[in-house]
Amino acid sequence: MARLSFPPAALPASTEQLRLDVRDFLAKEIADGAFVPRCDTWLSQHDPSFSAKLGAAGFLGLPWSKEYGGHGRTALDRFVVVEELLAHGAPIAAHWVSDRQSGPSILKHGTEEAKRELIPDMVAGKIFFSIGMSEPDSGSDLASIRSTATSTGGGWLLNGTKVWTSQAHNNHFFIVLVRTTPVAEAGAKHAGMSQFVMDLRAPGVDIRPIRTLNGHHDFNEVVMTDVFVPEHYLMGTLGNGWAQVIGELAFERSGPERYLSTFPLLAALIDAVGPNPSDEAAAQIGMLVARLSALRRLCISVAVSLDNGGLPVTEAALVKDMGTRLESEIGEVARQLVPPGANPAFDQLVGDAVLSAPGFTLRGGTNEILRGIVARELGVR
Amino acid sequence: MARLSFPPAALPASTEQLRLDVRDFLAKEIADGAFVPRCDTWLSQHDPSFSAKLGAAGFLGLPWSKEYGGHGRTALDRFVVVEELLAHGAPIAAHWVSDRQSGPSILKHGTEEAKRELIPDMVAGKIFFSIGMSEPDSGSDLASIRSTATSTGGGWLLNGTKVWTSQAHNNHFFIVLVRTTPVAEAGAKHAGMSQFVMDLRAPGVDIRPIRTLNGHHDFNEVVMTDVFVPEHYLMGTLGNGWAQVIGELAFERSGPERYLSTFPLLAALIDAVGPNPSDEAAAQIGMLVARLSALRRLCISVAVSLDNGGLPVTEAALVKDMGTRLESEIGEVARQLVPPGANPAFDQLVGDAVLSAPGFTLRGGTNEILRGIVARELGVR
Amino acid sequence: MRADDLLVETIEGLLSKEVTPERIHAAEGGMDASLWTLLEDNGLTSVGVPESAGGMGGTLHDLGAIVRAAGRHGAPVPIGDTLVAATFLTGAAIPSGPLALAVVRNDRPVIRIPWGGVAQHVVAVSDDGVALHPVGSMPISAHGDNYAGEPWIEVPADALRAGARPSNAGPSHAQGAGAFARAMLMAGALERIVDLSVQYANEREQFGKQIGKFQTIQHYLAEMAGEAAAAGGALDTALDVASSSADTEQHILVIAAAKAYAGRAVSTVNRLAHQIHGAIGFTDEHRLQYSTRRLWAWRDEFGSESEWAAVLGRAVASGGGDALWPTLTRWPAAVA
């Protein structure tokens, strides 16, 4: 019987000091009024100056090679830093995609020139990236994209439309997945796609806001009309884009941002109910904590497995499904234990959680897609 | 857009006195020690003497024609009586099937001879019926049955195996669905089936217990080997069995037994938590009560619609899906608000509810089947 | 009992025509004044107010049908609050224009008043009785919008208490009336979301087929339809009992059950509707979110589902287990 594997795993002791350093840094920032803890900050709270401070403090690009300006530490060191930033509700949307996936992608697939040009400023928290994946009507069926790149003198011309590119209006680049060979010629739906780094300020780029029901402008539609991309911005092997993207999914799906988005609300809830809750209120809070702790354990197991060269795609899908549901339910429990109207700061966190919740279980693969992945791994099909 | 229809409906005022009469009757029986309230009594608590008392008191066969010994009242009168019996946890398994569906079936489809022979004793609570529907491996796919009846001198010879016939070991008859024309000849999977009344004590009938995980012997396997059934026990039209059975489903699925099976536990829970619960405990109990009240409303709407000649199959499916989940959740809430070990009578009711719960959402059409029926009616397919 | 058929047709026809997504969007942070005027001109803003008091007359079921329709369409006007607030003005002339309802609790120095941002008058119900204040005369200490862009204000409790006429009604009655209006609105919005979701499931294709063909989507829709139907049933029971039962203590319990159920239904229905609609339903341009945001807002106003469930739970706990069934069978009242 196939069974999901979450080998017992723990973060190395070497991460402990780093954790305390980040915590000290954040305590000072909060005390200085640099930010007020919010929910879902990795998507919504874009603060270039805060990201630059993190860069200056050495908290970005941690696992990246020193050769290109990184800190040469481990993915688990980054994991600890990210946990602290999320748990404290710090404004980290500016560098989020850059630090999580664009940097590693460029280091893995990018040209030498691209690495030298981009990575140092990403480590410094000065160049920010978005994601260019989804297209209108592609929905959960990512392979159905229609944007194209055609070869031209010294580079490529990109055309098409990407949607749900978070913070494209505030960021500098995105890594975009496009067709470089038509489906008919490529022979298979997943073949003939390639990845490029694209400058979001280049001529021919039109960025239009997609406003969401929580009142945010986090997302954009990015329309590309003959956008020129230089040759050295091709990522990896021409035509191999799909495999490159899929290889990143476990990284994208397994992070602590999949269960910590509403942690600041949980902490606030504990203060709001006070030190002497009823048995039943205590049980509701305690169960949220038990769930958080259990998912954190699984998430660490996935992170360690990734760090050891494993590719726990299914396990990551499972953690994301469960974690995002927990994120939503924290909002539901909080608003019922503490009625609104008494504490505006608390109400703000509840509002963040409630109105952003639909996104938690849709972004990065809907929970229905994720459960299908898990079921297949379990051996039904 | 198709939408489910639950027109506002209420029980007629004429049922009020009947309700009070049943309530008085039950209060006296409880005071006399005739029974201790239990959960799920309509399946599990088989007490012929109690059923006979109900018959003598005039509470059985209420809507049946006076011509055959019935009381000539309405289906809504029966509804009220059944509500009271269930809510008080009375032992009603003996006459349950007889009163709910076998009597009405015989009155609708049975021969004159069968009506004269059987109905009076059913009204008296002295002849009890079981259901002969499911077969080994038929599962949710009821049309796949393989039992047969073949014509013989003056009657039929029945062969095959029925499973999940509740109380067959204690009851007198069942109404059995069998093939009278092979599928190949009948032309369609649902054609060529017929219904018969069969004496469970006839030669060739072998009744074997199916014990369930709650420790009960409620169900049986009934093996029929050349069982003779007289001609006048044929129900309705030869070959029309499937349509007859389907026509009964709304009646079978919409009754108060689909949300009241664990009501005695809810009443006991209220006493167990006492008059001053915490806000959160009160909220949990209050929400169960709100759900019960809402489902009762919908159930009454279905009952009134049926009484008016409607066939609210989908609405009945919806009420059953929601009601059976509520029955199960009452057990889950109860055991968490009142830890076991303090009150054996309460623990008994919790045990009834917890161990019988898997049956609630399987019997009479699984909840997955029911949700499919509802979705189709909503207009997706 | 049911609402007048002609009235239901009128309000449905009117709102179907008027309440477009564009107009809902434009009204956020305020209200749709021309819709209000149209409703007023049709006499729909004083249904439930006796003709002797200058109203349109009509039953509680008529009132309920209007507010439920407003909820179904997401009508950006304070019709529900106006109609229930007017019921506290017994013997007084009912002013024209939208009313808001202030529940002047004793444990809060400042009272948040839903829809106060666009109402002409506030009906303030305190332990001192009922006061009618022009909003323009109130000291407003804060203002903002609920999740749906319906503007509230906050006013010091003392200012709201001032000038109260003695009344049998107290803050708990006003809380109940506000919750009743929310339960009506919510029953309508829940139905609408089921309709939108069925429609979307039949239109949207993924992986080469309509998503309504996926079993999981079908089961989601069935679950949503069940919750919406049950919330509607709970409301119907509350309308029946509140209009027929002489036992006024039961009124607050059936309202509690209706508001609690509606709130519970929101969790399931909103969650599954957005899951079905995917990313597009999360954008502020899609029709869905006009309904889901309203439900998120309304479930919190005039008491959340847990607060109302606790009201009901405390009542049945104090009555004891044997009293539960007789209580339940008094609702809905048996009628001829």
Next chain:
Amino acid sequence: MRADDLLVETIEGLLSKEVTPERIHAAEGGMDASLWTLLEDNGLTSVGVPESAGGMGGTLHDLGAIVRAAGRHGAPVPIGDTLVAATFLTGAAIPSGPLALAVVRNDRPVIRIPWGGVAQHVVAVSDDGVALHPVGSMPISAHGDNYAGEPWIEVPADALRAGARPSNAGPSHAQGAGAFARAMLMAGALERIVDLSVQYANEREQFGKQIGKFQTIQHYLAEMAGEAAAAGGALDTALDVASSSADTEQHILVIAAAKAYAGRAVSTVNRLAHQIHGAIGFTDEHRLQYSTRRLWAWRDEFGSESEWAAVLGRAVASGGGDALWPTLTRWPAAVA
């Protein structure tokens, strides 16, 4: 940290061979004495007891692996209770034969002792300390079986307190130890139910195809696998913290989290497993119910999920919101 691989292989191999449905069935109301003897002969009933005290030695993780395996197979012997009860007998000789653990709470005149019906000795932990009683010497006031046919006894608290040797351990520690054993058993049983359900979904056909091809069944299985994995993770964290952290106050919290999570998982996993298995899984002849009945019994013993969640919730509430994250990041302990 993890258990010794050889030990895990040994217990798995042994239980796979011995624990058949027939033997589980036959043992109901008692235990499987020959299985017990086999485990004893293999030294598995004293793992975690130091060799100096006549035990087999081994770590807490070893103990956890044995009990989890027992839970996975539904082994009808009190191996979990015996192993954790022995940890209270510090400095005393450990008697042979099964042990039961009595949590002598001050608020109950009579104490229910799981597995007391087949144990040779009871380890009774009260505020007076720890007492070791031969079961034959106890005044038994009641007896019965839990949902899984594991026999309990009830004994007056005073009789259990008698003869106690002073100890640092009190009833709350014993409650924690019993809950820990249950969390281990439950983690194993949850895994087993996922396996049985996947297997059944691939075998059973309905409407002309394997039921595992239905999307709803697939999603049920994914949800079950998630709950089982998380319960296992919560247990692993408890094992790590309890064996490595010097801060003993944390021990009870991670055990609380593990037992709470396991109990929560039961609701989902048992419900969906039975829904997948249909009628056949509800019969007492099917393998499934040996696991589901155990889980229903175990989730209630030594504190339900709501009781343990409340322990955890009260602890974090008293610490305040800012302390929650530092607490969570202390479990699992960072190790080299």
